[in-house]
Amino acid sequence: MKEKLVLIGNGMAGMRTLEELLKLAPDKYQISVFGDEPYGNYNRIMLSPVLAGEKTINDIMINDLQWYEDNDVTLYSGQRVSKIDRIKRRVMTDDGLVVEYDRLLLATGSKPFMLPLPGADLPGVISFRDIADVDTMIDTAKSHNKAVVIGGGLLGLEAANGLMIQGMDVTVVHISDTLMNMQLDKTASDMMLNELKGKGLKFLMQHESATIEGKDRVERLTFKDGSHVDADLLVMAVGVRPNATLAQSAGIHCKRGIVVDDTMQTFDPRVYAVGECVQHRGSTFGLVAPLFEQAKVCANHLAQMGIARYMGSVTSTKLKVTGIDLFSAGNFIGDDDSDDLVFKDAARFVYKKLVIKNDQLIGAVLYGDTVDSAWYFQLMRDGTDVSSIRENMLFGQHHLGDSGHGASNAVDGLPDEAEICGCNGVCKGDIVQAISKHNLFTLDEVKAHTKASASCGSCTGLVEQLLASTLGSDFNDTPSKKAICGCTGMTHNEVKTAITEQQLKTIAEVMQALEWQNPDGCHSCRPALNYYLLSTWPNEYVDDQQSRFINERVHANIQKDGTYSVIPRIWGGVTNPRELRAIADISDKYNVPTVKITGGQRIDLLGIKKDDLPKMWADLSEAGFVSGHAYGKSLRTVKTCVGSEWCRFGTQDSTGLGIKVEKMTWGSWTPHKFKIAVSGCPRNCAEATIKDFGIVCVDSGYELHVGGNGGIKVRATDFLCKVKTEEEAMHYCAAFMQLYREDGHYLERTAPWIERVGLKSVQAQIVDDEANRNQLAQRFYDSQKNAQNDPWAEEVAKQPQKYIPIKQVG
Amino acid sequence: METNWTQVGVLADIPQKGSRVLNSKDGDVAVFRTSKDEVFALFDQCPHKKGPLSQGIVYDKRVACPLHNWVIDLGSGEATGPDEGCTRSFATKVEDGVVFIAL
Numbered sequence: 001m002k003e004k005l006v007l008i009g010n011g012m013a014g015m016r017t018l019e020e021l022l023k024l025a026p027d028k029y030q031i032s033v034f035g036d037e038p039y040g041n042y043n044r045i046m047l048s049p050v051l052a053g054e055k056t057i058n059d060i061m062i063n064d065l066q067w068y069e070d071n072d073v074t075l076y077s078g079q080r081v082s083k084i085d086r087i088k089r090r091v092m093t094d095d096g097l098v099v100e101y102d103r104l105l106l107a108t109g110s111k112p113f114m115l116p117l118p119g120a121d122l123p124g125v126i127s128f129r130d131i132a133d134v135d136t137m138i139d140t141a142k143s144h145n146k147a148v149v150i151g152g153g154l155l156g157l158e159a160a161n162g163l164m165i166q167g168m169d170v171t172v173v174h175i176s177d178t179l180m181n182m183q184l185d186k187t188a189s190d191m192m193l194n195e196l197k198g199k200g201l202k203f204l205m206q207h208e209s210a211t212i213e214g215k216d217r218v219e220r221l222t223f224k225d226g227s228h229v230d231a232d233l234l235v236m237a238v239g240v241r242p243n244a245t246l247a248q249s250a251g252i253h254c255k256r257g258i259v260v261d262d263t264m265q266t267f268d269p270r271v272y273a274v275g276e277c278v279q280h281r282g283s284t285f286g287l288v289a290p291l292f293e294q295a296k297v298c299a300n301h302l303a304q305m306g307i308a309r310y311m312g313s314v315t316s317t318k319l320k321v322t323g324i325d326l327f328s329a330g331n332f333i334g335d336d337d338s339d340d341l342v343f344k345d346a347a348r349f350v351y352k353k354l355v356i357k358n359d360q361l362i363g364a365v366l367y368g369d370t371v372d373s374a375w376y377f378q379l380m381r382d383g384t385d386v387s388s389i390r391e392n393m394l395f396g397q398h399h400l401g402d403s404g405h406g407a408s409n410a411v412d413g414l415p416d417e418a419e420i421c422g423c424n425g426v427c428k429g430d431i432v433q434a435i436s437k438h439n440l441f442t443l444d445e446v447k448a449h450t451k452a453s454a455s456c457g458s459c460t461g462l463v464e465q466l467l468a469s470t471l472g473s474d475f476n477d478t479p480s481k482k483a484i485c486g487c488t489g490m491t492h493n494e495v496k497t498a499i500t501e502q503q504l505k506t507i508a509e510v511m512q513a514l515e516w517q518n519p520d521g522c523h524s525c526r527p528a529l530n531y532y533l534l535s536t537w538p539n540e541y542v543d544d545q546q547s548r549f550i551n552e553r554v555h556a557n558i559q560k561d562g563t564y565s566v567i568p569r570i571w572g573g574v575t576n577p578r579e580l581r582a583i584a585d586i587s588d589k590y591n592v593p594t595v596k597i598t599g600g601q602r603i604d605l606l607g608i609k610k611d612d613l614p615k616m617w618a619d620l621s622e623a624g625f626v627s628g629h630a631y632g633k634s635l636r637t638v639k640t641c642v643g644s645e646w647c648r649f650g651t652q653d654s655t656g657l658g659i660k661v662e663k664m665t666w667g668s669w670t671p672h673k674f675k676i677a678v679s680g681c682p683r684n685c686a687e688a689t690i691k692d693f694g695i696v697c698v699d700s701g702y703e704l705h706v707g708g709n710g711g712i713k714v715r716a717t718d719f720l721c722k723v724k725t726e727e728e729a730m731h732y733c734a735a736f737m738q739l740y741r742e743d744g745h746y747l748e749r750t751a752p753w754i755e756r757v758g759l760k761s762v763q764a765q766i767v768d769d770e771a772n773r774n775q776l777a778q779r780f781y782d783s784q785k786n787a788q789n790d791p792w793a794e795e796v797a798k799q800p801q802k803y804i805p806i807k808q809v810g
Numbered sequence: 811m812e813t814n815w816t817q818v819g820v821l822a823d824i825p826q827k828g829s830r831v832l833n834s835k836d837g838d839v840a841v842f843r844t845s846k847d848e849v850f851a852l853f854d855q856c857p858h859k860k861g862p863l864s865q866g867i868v869y870d871k872r873v874a875c876p877l878h879n880w881v882i883d884l885g886s887g888e889a890t891g892p893d894e895g896c897t898r899s900f901a902t903k904v905e906d907g908v909v910f911i912a913l
Contacts, residue, residue, distance in 0.1 A: 523867040523874035546827040810835035
C-alpha cells in the first residue's frame, strides 16, 4: 500500500517539492494538498505583472487543477488546516475534515507583517501577498484615486508601480532615508528615487506612521510629526514573517520559523518543512532560488534516497522594479578592512560599487547596468582572487582586454525578432514566450525548451537577462551550487575529491559510492567521470569507450551528414613533398570530396565514410603519419611561425621548439581541447597569445603565456612568466598542462578555468613554487609514458569490426 | 500476420551501452544493446537533423544523438521532452544469443 503524504501549503516551495518527488518516486505516496487560496499553485513572484496589467491570473498558474488530476494528487483548495495531531498522525481542517499522514510536509510560507497602528483594521488597509490583495487593488483603482504604500522595499515599490499603472495617485512612505535599504546603499537609492519620481511616484522619506484614520474605510495616514497624507487605499509592505503558527501549535520546535536541519526535516522526523516558513541554520528565506534548492533536497529525502543536503544558499537580489535594473549581493556596505571600487555616471543613471576584502569580492551593488551581475556573483561565490583583474573589473567581464561574440548587452531594448542565440536561431520573442508559457525558472529549463544558449553558450548572459526581466521581481537565477548533471547533486569538485579520497577506480564504483540516481548515468556525466578517472589514475584506469563521445570513440570528427573528417598530425605544421604526395594519393584512393587546410596548420580530409576509416588510417600509418587528435579533448596542435631559421626578425628557433613541444605533449587527455603555439618574435605570427599555452620568443629567452582563447569569446592570454632556455619553456609547459588536467572541470577551457581560480593561484603553483612545478611536470611525464600510442594504428590492429555494419540485408 | 524476423547477428557482437548498424535497402537501422542486455532497433536517423543515432552515447533505454544531443527513447523512438519528434522503431528479439529484428 502506498504511504500517505500530506502537504500543507499550496505554494511554490511545497509544489516544487512535489514535482521533484514525482520525478524521483512517482508511485511512492498517496498525496493530499491543502491550500488556503481557492486556486491551483500560481507563481507568486508574478503578482506584480498581474497588478501592472501585463499578465492575467491564468498566465501565472504553474499547476492548474488539471495537473492535480493528472498526477493523482488530491487538492483541498480553500481549506485551512487548523490542527496537526502528531500522535495519531493526522491533520484537521476548520470544516472538520480529517486526513491521516505517514509523512507531513509543511510549506505554509510567510505572512505579511502588518504594523499594529490604530485603524489598521479599517477597510481599504491591505497587504500585498496574494491574488485577493491584487483583486482588491485593481477594484479600488476603478473607483478611488489616492493610494499610499507603507514600505519602500522591493514589494512596496512593485505595489506602488502597479497601482500607478492602474491610474492611481501613489505616495510611498518609507521610514529610513534609503529605499530598499536591505539591498541598496544611499547613492544607488538616491538615483532610483530620482528616476521613480520622474515616472510620477511621490515619496515621503524618513516618515514614521502613527495612525490610520477614517470612518467607513481608510481616509488618511498621519505621522509621528503630526503631518498627514490622504489615502483611499493603504498598502502595507513592510516585510514578511515566516508563518509558523500551525507548526508551533502542534509543538514542533520553532524559532523565527520552523527549525529544520540540512535534510529539511523538523524536530519531528515524520514532518518536513520547506520554503519561507522555515528557519535553516539561523536564516529565513524570501527568494525563490533557495526554495527550489530546498525542494530538491526535501524531495530526495521523501523519496528515501537520503543523499542530498541543503547547506544554505548564497543569495543575490536581481530585480526589475518598474523598468529599473538593480542587482545586489553580499556585504555591499563593507567594513574597516574592505575597499570600495565605485563607478558613477549620474546622467546615464548608472552606478556600480564593488566591495573587496583580502583580494576577494565580498559584495556588490549595481544600478542601471546589471549585465555583469552573474559574473560578479560567480567571483564572490568562488572566492576568486581578483587582484590581477582589479583595475578593470569594475567595467565588466568584457573589458578584461578582450572582445568577441557575445559582447552585446542589454536585451530590454531589443525587438522580439532580435536573434539572441546565433547557433540555433532563437529570437528574443521565442524565449520570452517559452518562459511564460512553460513556467520556466532556470537557464537549464530555457535551454531544454528553446535550445537558446544550448550550443556554444556565448548568449548565456543574454538569456539570463531575459529570464530575470521576464520573471521580474525577486528572481534569483544563480543556484548556489551547480551539479554535474541531473544524475547527481554533486559538483565537479566534489566528485573529483571523492574519486581521490575514496580511491574510486571505475565509473561503476563512482556511481555506486556517490549514489548516482541513474544506474547508467547520462551523456553528460559519463564522459566527465571517464576523464576524471583517466586523469586521476593514469597508467591504471582502463578507458571506457562507451562513455566517450563518438569523435573520441572513432578517432575522427563526425560531420553533419554522418561522415567523418580525418586530420593526420603534422608536427609543428612542417611537412614535405613526400608527405604531401602520400596525402594526395590517399585522398585519390578514397575519393575524398574536400581537402582543407585547417587553422592549426594541418590538412583536413573531409567526407570519409565510417567503413573507410580503418583502411585510410592503415595507409596513413604506412606513410608515417599518426592521429592528429583533432577530435579530442586533448592536445590539438602546436602552431608555429618559421622563426630564426628563415625569418629576418626571428629571435629563436620557434619551429624546432614547437615540434619538440608537440612531441612531448601529444596524446595527452585534457579537460577540454588544448592548443599551443610558438612565435619566433613579438610580432607573434603564430598567434600565441590566444592559445591555451603560448610561447613568444624574444632575444633574451621565452615569454610564456596562458589561458588564451580565440573562440566564442576572444581572450588574450595572461602573462605567466619569462624563462631563459627551451628546456625551461618545455618544463613549464608540462607543469601547466598537468595543473590544468588535475584542476580543470571537464569541458572547461583554460580561459574560464583561469578566470575561476585566478591567475595568481596558477603562478603561485607553477612559477613561485619550484618543487611543486617539478612535481607537476613529473606527473605529466609519467602519465605520458603510456599515452603516446597512435590510436589509429591501434584501432586498425585491434578492432576493425567496430567500424563496419553488423550485417547487410536486401 | 506472422512477423517476418531477420537475423542480425550474435548479441556479443554489439557492445553493451552501444550499437551496431544494419544496412538495409530502405536505409540504415541502428541496433542497440543496453547495460542490461536488452536489444532495441531504430531507424538510424534522429528526427531532428537526421543524425546517426547508432553513434550516440547509450544509457538506460535512451540514446543521445551525436549531432545535437537530442535524447531518443529506444523503445518508442520518441524524442524525450521537451523536444518533439519520433523516429521509426522495430521489434527485436534475442534467442540463444542471436539477435533478430522485424524489418
